[in-house]
Amino acid sequence: MTEEIxxxxxxxxxxxxxxxxxxxxxxxxxxxxxxxxxxxxYAWQVGLADFNLLHDNxxxxxGWVGAQMPSDSQRALWQGCVVAQPDALPxxxxxxxxxxxxxxxxxxxxxxxxxxxxxRVLVPEGRLVVSGFNPWSLWGARNATPGMEPWLPxxxxxxxxxxxxxxxLKLMSFDxxxxxxxxxxxxxxxxxxxxxxxxxxxxxRRWWSFxxxxxxxxxxxxxxxxxxxxxxxxxxxxxxxxxxxxxVVNRQPRLDKP
Numbered sequence: 001m002t003e004e005i006x007x008x009x010x011x012x013x014x015x016x017x018x019x020x021x022x023x024x025x026x027x028x029x030x031x032x033x034x035x036x037x038x039x040x041x042y043a044w045q046v047g048l049a050d051f052n053l054l055h056d057n058x059x060x061x062x063g064w065v066g067a068q069m070p071s072d073s074q075r076a077l078w079q080g081c082v083v084a085q086p087d088a089l090p091x092x093x094x095x096x097x098x099x100x101x102x103x104x105x106x107x108x109x110x111x112x113x114x115x116x117x118x119x120r121v122l123v124p125e126g127r128l129v130v131s132g133f134n135p136w137s138l139w140g141a142r143n144a145t146p147g148m149e150p151w152l153p154x155x156x157x158x159x160x161x162x163x164x165x166x167x168x169l170k171l172m173s174f175d176x177x178x179x180x181x182x183x184x185x186x187x188x189x190x191x192x193x194x195x196x197x198x199x200x201x202x203x204x205r206r207w208w209s210f211x212x213x214x215x216x217x218x219x220x221x222x223x224x225x226x227x228x229x230x231x232x233x234x235x236x237x238x239x240x241x242x243x244x245x246x247x248v249v250n251r252q253p254r255l256d257k258p
Contacts, residue, residue: 007107007154008047008067014152015051018191023214024051026182027131030216031100032056038127040097046086048102049074059097065089087113091121101130105165106154112168119172124223128174131216135159139187139213162215174219181205181212 014020031053035043043059045052049070054062063080064070075081084090086104099118105111118128133152134140140152140159152159162179169176184204185197204211 007158008103011103011107011154012048012050015048018189018194019187021191022185022194023183027102027214027216028053030180030182031102031129031131034127034129034216034218035098035100038098040123040126042096043098043100044089044091044096045100045102046089046104047107049077049081051102052077053100053102054098057098087117089117089121093120094123094126096121096126097123098127098129101128103132103154105130105160106132106158111160115168115172119174119221122221124221126221128169128219128221129216130165130219131214132162132165133159134181134210134212134215135161137183137211137213139183162210162217165217169217169219173222175222176217176219179215179217181209181215183213184208184211185213 015024028051032055035054035057038057038059040059041061043054043057043062044065045054045063046065047067049064049066052062061079063082064074064078065082065084065086067083067085069075069083070081082090086101086108087110099122101114101118104114108114122128133154162181166176166179182201182205184200185194186200188194188197
């Protein structure tokens with residue numbers, strides 16, 4: 001009986017292939033742009049310990065969370081490593097400023113639980129950055145076509161489209177930014193052919209923007225606004241002063257005096 005490979009491990013191995021490197025290069029660029037200007041204290045990445053997608057962020061602590069402890073070389077990339085499932089993060093509520101989920105929803109059987117957990121641990125105005133495969137791309141269509149060899153490491157049924165993910169995020173009171181699509185080259189297994197199809201990138205972004213093989217989206221956790229109210233006696237005193245109208249005394253000399 002062969003041991004089943006965890007989905008996240010299978011995904012990490014696929015990223016070592018030419019198409020995986022092609023996707024990873026694009027995703028790195030997008031993550032670097034998004035996380036560079038996110039400020040706070042604690043940033044965590046869930047899964048894919050080989051690839052530090054928080055590298056360009058300037059928070060004092062950047063850690064990793066995954067199902068199994070990474071190797072020594074992988075741990076060197078992080079300031080802390082925690083073994084946990086993405087739907088059961090061992091963090092206090094509202095304690096994380098930035099949470100990065102690269103392909104996390106595709107590697108779990110409970111994507112809604114992962115999203116609820118992300119919402120729980122993020123501070124108000126905290127940011128969630130998610131990447132995923134686009135099931136409505138050329139690559140996704142190949143995975144969904146019966147009789148064809150699977151192209152992506154995750155099946156079509158496990159992929160979450162960007163419009164669907166946006167709906168989930170909005171239901172959780174996230175303010176969702178416009179998503180970014182990339183990797184418009186057809187499904188090719190070699191770097192040589194991927195390079196030959198590189199001219200598709202600008203045309204795809206212009207004429208078929210939603211057809212990229214992968215996407216990255218950022219969302220901000222919103223909390224109902226609270227109004228700070230001072231001490232009651234201060235507000236009463238302020239209102240009392242406002243009611244008192246200024247009195248003007250007209251001191252003119254009396255004409256009836258001798």
